[in-house]
Structures are given as C-alpha cells and as structure tokens.
Amino acid sequence: MFNTKIIINMKVYSTKDIRNIVLLGHSGCGKTTMAETMLFEAGAISRRGQVEEGNTVSDHYNVEKERGNSVFSSLMHVGWKDSKINIIDTPGYDDFVGEVVSALKVADTAVMILNSTQGVEVGTELVWEYTERFKTPLIFAVNQLDHEKANFELTVDQAKNRFGNRVTVVQYPFNAGVGFNSIIDVLKMVMYVFPEDGGKPEKQSIPEGELANANTLHEKLVETIAEYDEDLMEAYFETGALTEEQMTKGLKLSMLNHKIFPTFCVSSINNMGTGRIMGFLHDVAPAPVDRPYLTVSADEIVCSESGEQVLFFFKTLSEPHLGEISYFKVVSGSVSSGDELTNARTNNGERISQLYMLNGKTRINIDKLNAGDLGVVVKLKDTKTNDTLTQKGSSLVVEGIEFPDARIRTAIIPPSKKDFEKIMVGLNQLQKEDPTIVVEQSKELSQTILHGQGEMHLAMVKYRLEKLYNVELEFTEPKIAYRETITKRAQTSYRHKKQSGGSGQFAEVHMVVEPYFDGMAPPNDLNVRAEQTLDLEWGGTLKFLWCIVGGSIDAKYQNAIIKGVMKTLENGPMTGSYARDIRISVYDGKMHSVDSNDMAFMLAASHCVRTAFEQASPVILEPMYDIEVLCKDDVMGDIMSDLQSRNAMIMGVDADGHYQKIKARLPLRLLYKYSSRLRSLSQGRAKHIRTFAEFSKVSREVQTELVAAHQQDSVEV
Ligand SMILES: Nc1nc2c(ncn2[C@@H]2O[C@H](COP(=O)(O)OP(=O)(O)OP(=O)(O)O)[C@@H](O)[C@H]2O)c(=O)[nH]1
Ligand SMILES: [Mg+2]
Structure with a gap:
C-alpha cells in the first residue's frame, strides 16, 4: 500500500x-x-x-x-x-x-x-x-x-x-x-x-x-x-x-x-x-x-506579531469522529494553545484548546502561530466562517468574506417528518460551513428549495448529508412562481346572501376590473371618490378605486372589500399563483342594515373578482431569465442550437477575448439542470450566469397545460 x-x-x-x-x-x-x-x-x-x-x-x-x-x-x-x-x-x-x-x-x-x-x-x-x-x-x-x-x-x-x-x-x-x-x-x-x-x-x-x-x-x-x-x-x-x-x-x-x-x-x-x-x-x-486587513469600520489592521490578537475564521468543516474544524488566519498578534479569546459576533468566550497546522488531512500540533500564519483548531463552541476572535474588550472585527449569490435551485422531495428534521439539522450545519448554500422554505411554492452554485454543488450537499447525517435526500424539479393577470376590461357583480337561522349575511358588489399599468388614466365613466395603490408583496400592483355614488355601499366596508380582492389575488383563479397588475373599480352594490358585515363584503368581493377575472381574458405570466453563456468558439454552434430548441430569444453574441459571450432570454421553466446540459455540450468549457429579467405571458398551449395540471393537483389534494 x-x-x-x-x-x-x-x-x-x-x-x-x-x-x-x-x-x-x-x-x-x-x-x-x-x-x-x-x-x-x-x-x-x-x-x-x-x-x-x-x-x-x-x-x-x-x-x-x-x-x-x-x-x-x-x-x-x-x-x-x-x-x-x-x-x-x-x-x-x-x-x-x-x-x-x-x-x-x-x-x-x-x-x-x-x-x-x-x-x-x-x-x-x-x-x-x-x-x-x-x-x-x-x-x-x-x-x-x-x-x-x-x-x-x-x-x-x-x-x-x-x-x-x-x-x-x-x-x-x-x-x-x-x-x-x-x-x-x-x-x-x-x-x-x-x-x-x-x-x-x-x-x-x-x-x-x-x-x-x-x-x-x-x-x-x-x-x-x-x-x-x-x-x-x-x-x-x-x-x-x-x-x-x-x-x-x-x-x-x-x-x-x-x-x-x-x-x-x-x-x-x-x-x-x-x-x-x-x-x-x-x-x-x-x-x-x-x-493589511480592513475592519468592518474600515480601519486597517497591519499584520504584526506585536499587534493586538486578532484571528479571522475563513472556513469550517465537519469531519466524522472529529467534529468541526475551524480554519483561521492570525491577522495580527499571535496565538498559543490555551489562549482564551472572545468571539466578536457573540461576545462569548472561546478557548483555543490545541492549535494545529495542516498538511491535507494530517494535523500537526503546534504551540504557537504568529501573525500572518494559517492554522486550524477543533471543537470551538460557536465560531463560524467570517467570525473574528480577539481579546476581551477589543473592538476589532475583520470585514467578512462576501460569498457569491446562489445561481441554481432544486426542490427537496418531502421526506418523513423524522427525516425532515434530520435533513434540516444537516442542512443548517452544511450551510454554516458553506455559505454559498441557501435553504428556503417557500410558502408560495409549498416546497423546500435548495439554492447553490451548480448541480455538482447540490449533488455534493446531498452526498455529504447522506454520509454525515445518514439521511437520504431526493431532489425534484422546483415549482415555478407563476403570476396571473388579465388582458381586458370586464364588468361584473356578485351578491352574497346567506340565511341561516336568525341573522343572515348579505353583501352585493359591482366592479370593473382592468389590466393595470403605470400612468393609467382614471376611468372616464366612473366617479372616483377614493383610491389606493398597493404594491404587492409578490411584485406588481393592485390599484383600487372607490367609485360608489349615492351611498349604496357604506365606506366602512371598503377595507373588507380590499381584503376580499386580495384573497383572490393571493390564489389566482387559473393556477393558484399570485395575481398582479390589476385595477379594480367598485362602483355600485347593495347592503342590508342588519345582515351586512365585513365578512359578507369580503366574500362578495372575493367572488366578484374571481368571476370578473375569468371574463377578462386572464393570462399566466412566467419568470424570464437573462442568461450569459461564456464559451469557446468550437462549442458555440451546439450551445446556440440547444438554446434555440428551448425557444430562447437570442439577444446577441459578442466576442469576449477569445471567447464568445451569448446573451439570451428564456423561461426559468426551461433552465432546470441547464448547467449540467451546458457542461455536457461543451465538455466543461462553457459557463453561464443568469439573472431574473421580467415576467412574460406564456403561450396558449403552455397556459392550457398549466391550468390542467393545477386542476389535477387540486383534485388530488
Ligand atoms: N502531462 C501533464 N499532466 C499533468 C500535469 N499536471 C497535472 N497533470 C494531469 O492533469 C490532470 C488534472 O490534474 P489535477 O492536479 O487534478 O488538476 P486540478 O487543477 O487540481 O483539478 P481540479 O481539482 O478539478 O480543479 C491529472 O490527470 C494530472 O495527472 C503536467 O504538468 N503534465
Ligand atoms: Mg485539484
């Protein structure tokens, strides 16, 4: 051997x-x-x-x-x-x-x-x-x-x-x-x-x-x-x-x-x-x-043995049977085994038990490391990447490493509850070690989404989780955050009426719904009494116009009506996605002195928008991404035809040094596993970056498929 x-x-x-x-x-x-x-x-x-x-x-x-x-x-x-x-x-x-x-x-x-x-x-x-x-x-x-x-x-x-x-x-x-x-x-x-x-x-x-x-x-x-x-x-x-x-x-x-x-x-x-x-x-x-290093307050720390004790942690990694290994640089001063230091983030003490130098996996005990040197220490209590350890009372905190944003994502197939907890513990630890991993519990998509730098990176997360935490992790395609909107004006009314025993519920709402855009003129056939512009949490706008004449609905129900509208917008009629960019003018209705209340108006408004939405030529919008592919000349042809087969809009091809830079726009829907595809198309000689560009209408066929898939899902639930 x-x-x-x-x-x-x-x-x-x-x-x-x-x-x-x-x-x-x-x-x-x-x-x-x-x-x-x-x-x-x-x-x-x-x-x-x-x-x-x-x-x-x-x-x-x-x-x-x-x-x-x-x-x-x-x-x-x-x-x-x-x-x-x-x-x-x-x-x-x-x-x-x-x-x-x-x-x-x-x-x-x-x-x-x-x-x-x-x-x-x-x-x-x-x-x-x-x-x-x-x-x-x-x-x-x-x-x-x-x-x-x-x-x-x-x-x-x-x-x-x-x-x-x-x-x-x-x-x-x-x-x-x-x-x-x-x-x-x-x-x-x-x-x-x-x-x-x-x-x-x-x-x-x-x-x-x-x-x-x-x-x-x-x-x-x-x-x-x-x-x-x-x-x-x-x-x-x-x-x-x-x-x-x-x-x-x-x-x-x-x-x-x-x-x-x-x-x-x-x-x-x-x-x-x-x-x-x-x-x-x-x-x-x-x-x-x-x-010299910069502190968070932009002061310089010069590397000197006689300076204040400052240790900066640039990496941590867990190893089976050993625990967490923390890698540091002595930014100034020196450090010896047994030193008691303070973590500037937590303000808690950390004892440096044993110092080591590394040669790969071999740890070599050393008693002291001077300013400038690199070393590792095991079993710190709570010190992670980007932390500074100093002597108690010091105000020096080294400016942290800025890690790149995540570039791709995948969803985790929900495991059993017990495994899910294990996975979360593992992911938390891995995320601590590798800040380029991001774990997101998406309420909108009802999925746990793992973001990372590339498919190989995510595969490594899976591998480590299985090896270190003994838990299986399966990936699946993440859902897409679609949006819904309308493309023409519709006018509807809805009466909510319920008689159950004693008091009943009554509310009637008439409204005009229109596609909203910035700088839109007020409706010329309605008398706007009040207006509200809501920037929606998920992007886009809801413009609400209160146009009631003659007191047919009391102004006190205005908020309940907006709430009802929002309920529908949060759960779009076609795919359950968020709806956006809609103007709603409430211009008439009826109320009842005993049976009308907030709840009744909320329900009436919610139904009314839903019906109007369906008559207003609704469309599904999907997130479009701009990608930039950097590749060598000889693989450009294959990459271009692959992009064209994905219906990508090619925005330009520029020579960048001896590389070609292809700029294209395409739906996020078609970008799943694109980095692997690119790697195999180019034998590893192409890279891409992507940025969100806009929401854009999906084709009729895609819309029909998405609506059908949503109906199927709703039935299954
Ligand atoms: N002929 C030749 N082959 C080399 C030389 N240096 C490395 N290689 C070979 O190139 C291959 C890759 O070498 P590595 O040292 O693993 O390359 P690396 O840069 O560490 O690769 P990554 O870890 O993937 O980033 C191996 O098969 C090496 O044997 C060299 O000087 N001459
Ligand atoms: Mg290597």
Whole structure:
C-alpha cells in the first residue's frame, strides 16, 4: 500500500518569513498535482502521490478520490529556505467557488495555473475576476509543458489578450512538448536544465541561439518593472539596467497593485519548475505584512506579531469522529494553545484548546502561530466562517468574506417528518460551513428549495448529508412562481346572501376590473371618490378605486372589500399563483342594515373578482431569465442550437477575448439542470450566469397545460 510520508516540521515562523498562496485555475489544469510537487520539492513528503491514484495530500476526501478532482480547498504548508509557505489548493469547478473566495481572503499571492494545452479557460477567467476584485497579487504558472500539445506562446498570447500586458514573461520553455526539461529564465538570465525525474535543475548559460530572444524579454521585463515606480524609472534611465534588489522591490510593488502578473513555466507531473516558483515566493512575492486587513469600520489592521490578537475564521468543516474544524488566519498578534479569546459576533468566550497546522488531512500540533500564519483548531463552541476572535474588550472585527449569490435551485422531495428534521439539522450545519448554500422554505411554492452554485454543488450537499447525517435526500424539479393577470376590461357583480337561522349575511358588489399599468388614466365613466395603490408583496400592483355614488355601499366596508380582492389575488383563479397588475373599480352594490358585515363584503368581493377575472381574458405570466453563456468558439454552434430548441430569444453574441459571450432570454421553466446540459455540450468549457429579467405571458398551449395540471393537483389534494 502506497503511503505518502508526511515529514513533520513543527517550527514556529515569524511573520516576516510567512507566505500564503492559493492555487487557482480551471479544473484539471494541475493545481493538486502542483501542490503535491511543491510538498515533495520542499521535502514535506517523501513520495509524490497522483490524483488518479487518489493518494495526493490535497485530495484526501473519499469523494475527491472517487471523482478524481478537488471538491474542498485544502491547506498545506512547506518550509522553503527560511520561510514557511502555506499553500491552499482550490477546486477548479466553479460549483465550488465558495472555497476559492474564502481562500482568497487569506492568501497574499495567487498562483494561477494555466494548462498549456488549453490556454486560458473559462474557469481561469472566472477566478481571475475575483483576484482583480480583491487585488490579490497574482503570478501565472504555465503548466503541463511536457505535454505533446503544449503551446506556451499561444497560452501567453491568450492570457495577454484577456488580462492585458500585465502578463509578463519571466520564464519561457526551451523545449516544450515531449522531452521537455529546460526553462529559460529572463529575470535571472539563466537556463534551468532538469534531470529526467525533475527536482533540482542544473543552471546553464542561455544557449547562443536563444540569447537575442532572452535579452529582448529581459529588457521588456526590466522596463515593465521600472514603469510603475518613479525611483526605479530614474535608475533605469541613468544606468539602463536595474539591480536585482531594485527588480525585487519593483516586482513586489507592482504585484501589490495588480500591475504585473509574472509568468513562470512548469511541468508539475515531472516535478520541473515549482522550486523556482517557491524561490520567487520567498524572495519577491508579497507577504502578509504587505496586505493589511480592513475592519468592518474600515480601519486597517497591519499584520504584526506585536499587534493586538486578532484571528479571522475563513472556513469550517465537519469531519466524522472529529467534529468541526475551524480554519483561521492570525491577522495580527499571535496565538498559543490555551489562549482564551472572545468571539466578536457573540461576545462569548472561546478557548483555543490545541492549535494545529495542516498538511491535507494530517494535523500537526503546534504551540504557537504568529501573525500572518494559517492554522486550524477543533471543537470551538460557536465560531463560524467570517467570525473574528480577539481579546476581551477589543473592538476589532475583520470585514467578512462576501460569498457569491446562489445561481441554481432544486426542490427537496418531502421526506418523513423524522427525516425532515434530520435533513434540516444537516442542512443548517452544511450551510454554516458553506455559505454559498441557501435553504428556503417557500410558502408560495409549498416546497423546500435548495439554492447553490451548480448541480455538482447540490449533488455534493446531498452526498455529504447522506454520509454525515445518514439521511437520504431526493431532489425534484422546483415549482415555478407563476403570476396571473388579465388582458381586458370586464364588468361584473356578485351578491352574497346567506340565511341561516336568525341573522343572515348579505353583501352585493359591482366592479370593473382592468389590466393595470403605470400612468393609467382614471376611468372616464366612473366617479372616483377614493383610491389606493398597493404594491404587492409578490411584485406588481393592485390599484383600487372607490367609485360608489349615492351611498349604496357604506365606506366602512371598503377595507373588507380590499381584503376580499386580495384573497383572490393571493390564489389566482387559473393556477393558484399570485395575481398582479390589476385595477379594480367598485362602483355600485347593495347592503342590508342588519345582515351586512365585513365578512359578507369580503366574500362578495372575493367572488366578484374571481368571476370578473375569468371574463377578462386572464393570462399566466412566467419568470424570464437573462442568461450569459461564456464559451469557446468550437462549442458555440451546439450551445446556440440547444438554446434555440428551448425557444430562447437570442439577444446577441459578442466576442469576449477569445471567447464568445451569448446573451439570451428564456423561461426559468426551461433552465432546470441547464448547467449540467451546458457542461455536457461543451465538455466543461462553457459557463453561464443568469439573472431574473421580467415576467412574460406564456403561450396558449403552455397556459392550457398549466391550468390542467393545477386542476389535477387540486383534485388530488
Ligand atoms: N502531462 C501533464 N499532466 C499533468 C500535469 N499536471 C497535472 N497533470 C494531469 O492533469 C490532470 C488534472 O490534474 P489535477 O492536479 O487534478 O488538476 P486540478 O487543477 O487540481 O483539478 P481540479 O481539482 O478539478 O480543479 C491529472 O490527470 C494530472 O495527472 C503536467 O504538468 N503534465
Ligand atoms: Mg485539484
């Protein structure tokens, strides 16, 4: 049995020697493989595992081993020279983007891996947007250069096209493709030649034939570095060059401002190139001290060991037999086992029992962690993602992570009452661990709706619930929140009369119903005495006009009549959906001095609207969504025809870098499982986002089907 030997390093590092990096990139670009190689290269493991074999340090959960890709972000660390590099490997599928966003909160540099056989991929773009938003210093690592289809130039061209000239070549491969073993470094002006099984390269002079090219790239690099700093620019003009120290300073500064994305070469699988990246992270890349945190009141917390004790929690995860593991960054000060801290959200005390560093699933006891470092603690009482722990009385609260809104939804098939309770307990816990999950009890749809980032994300919720809480969860298509309205004017009356024993009930109401729109003129055949505009909770308007002449209905019944109208609007006559955008003018009626009361008028009004509604050419409205599909050229045709087969209205197709962006509008009804459909149509090379656009009339046929389905449901109930 293969066993990855973790070599334990329990050294406590000072803030200045800590680097935190996050590995980012499209699924399959090689993040987990690179993490493994970094661990091996730095001597943190004695053998390298492989993703396919399910024995990497990072992909240690069964679900990851089964699937062959990362699902959770994974925290690891290595000692490199005199520094400690904390490495967070993230999943590339955007279903798990929550893991990326939380990792970005604590990383000081992002390493964006590009697959040199694929170039810039959809997943690259999506996570790059986050680094741009958070201004996370970024380096590119062009990976898989050993592959026969590796194309470094095209990959860099695509990156420049998409991310601008900030993409700055520091290295290029001498012999990409099968047999790849040499990298030319235009910062150090040297060629690294690797032994067959990778590892430490031999430094050689740049071959004659490459010198001109290497010199041009070196010049370009130096110029770019000098460009962002006046002192450096001056030095560059004076001497025509920069010292190594000046280059380091300039690179760091421009990385911090997101002005330069230094670009490196790697073959992770062959263990070539990661050592140089770690060297760069050690020598040049921004450190925790360079990236102060903001508090909720916009004050800066500078990362310093001598500062106030501040721990920020960026992730929690439950593990069977272990309980909840809470991941934190020491934002300032330091933390030791046994410290008593206070949770700023609850104001309750939390004791840090035992501190750990992680290498995947291996926990390493450590007594103390200094500002800038990442660690975990188990069995906290009530501390969750985005919480700050400080010393009692401190007012520092770190600004939380803003997680992306949910993108897709599914309904849960109601289980037995006992299981439902178990499911809710489980979902609550999972939601606490993964804030990109949203659970909604929809009164309107009478369904429990689970919102998430993608179908894979929801499938993972199901998997975890079954494994951790031993409860089955079945999904079904969520109902659609239809709306009903009318399209023409109708005039009706209704008499409610009941004689039961002593006192009876009597009310008669006459009304005109019309489709309502903003700026509608008052009716010219009626005398409006009073009016009320109600913004309906479910969207749209009810305009109510009181046009009674000659006191046929007393004004005191006005509210009861509105209530009756609302009752019908809450339960539309065709499908039981909410009705909207209706103007109702009550212009006549009758009352009885003894038998009339609020209840009678409510019932009369409710029936009256229902009858009028049916005569006013009612229609069903459905939610329409605007979607934006980002895809590569070669899959656009299939995606377009699929959209057309769904009757989508194509609103435009624009080239976006080397991608196509298709904009279309279509009913939510036809979007169920669309992200899976898109994944299979494009082999994972397309993504979509959706936003609610408007309510729009359904076709006659759909309306007939929906009404029939509702009648069927009502009979079954
Ligand atoms: N030829 C070659 N294959 C590589 C290299 N790096 C990774 N791979 C392969 O690419 C596949 C995906 O690698 P992973 O490391 O799992 O990719 P990842 O980025 O972690 O993927 P996700 O976890 O899904 O985001 C695996 O089959 C690796 O063996 C490389 O440098 N060269
Ligand atoms: Mg991975």
